[in-house]
Amino acid sequence: MIKKKNFSLKNYNSFNIDVNAKEFIEINSKEELIGLNGLLKNEKILFLGGGSNILFTKDYDGTVIYLNLKGINIEKENSDFSVVKANAGENWSNFIEFCLNNNLGGVENLSLIPGNVGSAPVQNIGAYGVELKDVFLSCEVFNFDDFSLKNFDLFDCEFEYRNSVFKKNKNLIILSVKLKLKNNNHDINTSYGDINDELKKSNIDNPTIKDISRVVSSIRRRKLPDPKQIGNAGSFFKNPIVNKEKLNWIEKHHKNVPSYKLDEKYYKIPAAWLIETAGLKGKKFGKFGIHKSQPLVLVNYGGAKGGDIYKLSLSIKEIIKKIFKIELETEVNII
Ligand SMILES: Cc1cc2nc3c(=O)[nH]c(=O)nc-3n(C[C@H](O)[C@H](O)[C@H](O)COP(=O)(O)OP(=O)(O)OC[C@H]3O[C@@H](n4cnc5c(N)ncnc54)[C@H](O)[C@@H]3O)c2cc1C
The missing domain is CATH 3.90.78.10 (UDP-N-acetylenolpyruvoylglucosamine reductase, C-terminal domain)
Structure with missing residues (x-):
């Protein structure tokens, strides 16, 4: 665990807003988080992932907890599907790369969305005809109200367009996420016109998940400003x-x-x-x-x-x- 006082959040939010947090705690394991029990009573708390969906309007007069929980593994496999578990602090793009390298399909349309795995369910991230809920199985949730641990399934998460139970209740902290992914290139989603146009331009008739990821990334690079620059x-x-x-x-x-x-x-x-x-x-x-x-x-x-x-x-x-x-x-x- 790393603790800092009056810590600048400039490098922790993609808007690059220069504000300070009264206290900043980096958590490196589930045990460290559970160990905070009691220490942060009555304290104003904000859980932070990659900071790519946040606008800080002033200094944060409380404790920012940065969940640096790492690890990705394939849990269950049959011939059609695999269950992949990733911890909250894994970078979403690294997670996509892991899936592509293991030929696991279903998240390729969500390539190049900034942020961390633990925040992906918060607004049910979506792009190019796919939402996280389409591949979601469950997530492990720590309730900061009563310090209990629980598994949330699809129903518990109340996913909607850019919304979920986690956006409404900020005391529910996602520690890890399990997704059910396809072991092959079947059912590739090319329903968005832009993807089809780009595939045609590259003369790709039977795209793989890697093709889709590459095409989606290149469309996004063209259309969206890179937070590293603006x-x-x-x-x-x-x-x-x-x-x-x-x-x-x-x-x-x-x-x-x-x-x-x-x-x-x-x-x-x-x-x-x-x-x-x-x-x-x-x-x-x-x-x-x-x-x-x-x-x-x-x-x-x-x-x-x-x-x-x-x-x-x-x-x-x-x-x-x-x-x-x-x-x-x-x-x-x-x-
Ligand atoms: C250039 C750009 C393009 C983007 N494109 C898309 C897009 O196509 N589709 C899309 O859906 N989004 C998009 N986003 C928004 C953003 O990338 C996603 O919402 C992403 O999931 C945010 O992840 P993060 O780790 O940065 O979250 P943060 O900004 O750190 O946090 C977001 C919210 O989640 C909470 N939170 C963080 N971690 C946890 C946790 N472990 N448990 C519970 N709550 C938590 C935070 O308190 C905060 O309220 C884009 C952002 C940028 C900058």
């Missing part, structure tokens, strides 16, 4: 879900509104389209702004304050509500 936390807002009446109303004013049918009643509208149509794409306010090619991403060009980025997000919400009568929901965790 501070950001990916999509700042969720894509809003609206009913048919609301969609019809928007269509009356904006004929080209893109939408994705979820069921008979509901449709998803890209938040990026709303922000771009509102004329906000690429707006820069000194050290921060809205990315020039991906309007869903708010950026820190260097030295910005988290509070200013947060205020910008509130202004965007207000403008979108005024124009489209839609309440944008924030995806990033505001601290």
Whole structure:
């Protein structure tokens, strides 16, 4: 266990916001975490993974616990499926690489999402037609309220679009995650047009999971700003879900509104389209702004304050509500 006082979190959040934590504790084993019982009573606590879905708006007046729990192993195998267990502190991209090297399919569409394995269930990470819940089996959870350990299955996790029980109850800490993955290249998901276009360009007719991972990574590199170069936390807002009446109303004013049918009643509208149509794409306010090619991403060009980025997000919400009568929901965790 490593403990530090007044510790800078600048290198621990992908927005690169320079704030301090009153105390910072790095935990290297489950036993160390359980050993904190009593020590942190009445203390304000934040569990941190890769910091790629967090916006710090001020110094953190409490203890930040960084879960550096490592280890990946294949637990059960039959001819069709393998169960892979990874500890919370494993980097998600390293985990994907492990899966690809062991020919385990199901997570390749989630390639290049920053962050750690333990945070992946928190917002049920998703990209290119796949969500974590599609391959999720269970996770080991430590309840910081009563210091109990429990296994959560798919049902317990209450997964929804960018949501889960863990986003609602911050005392539930994920220690490890088990996924059920395919032992082969069957059922590859190429439902997203971009993936098909990229495969065609590369003359790949029968893609492997490695091909999909490579293609997804190259699309993402092209479309999203790299947090190592420009501070950001990916999509700042969720894509809003609206009913048919609301969609019809928007269509009356904006004929080209893109939408994705979820069921008979509901449709998803890209938040990026709303922000771009509102004329906000690429707006820069000194050290921060809205990315020039991906309007869903708010950026820190260097030295910005988290509070200013947060205020910008509130202004965007207000403008979108005024124009489209839609309440944008924030995806990033505001601290
Ligand atoms: C460039 C970029 C692209 C992105 N693209 C995507 C994308 O395509 N799809 C997508 O879904 N997300 C995307 N994200 C968001 C982010 O990468 C994911 O949400 C990721 O899972 C966050 O992991 P993290 O370890 O960085 O979490 P953190 O930011 O450290 O934490 C996120 C939240 O989870 C909590 N938490 C952390 N660890 C645990 C734990 N072990 N148990 C319980 N709670 C915990 C934290 O307290 C916090 O509330 C993107 C981010 C960036 C910067």
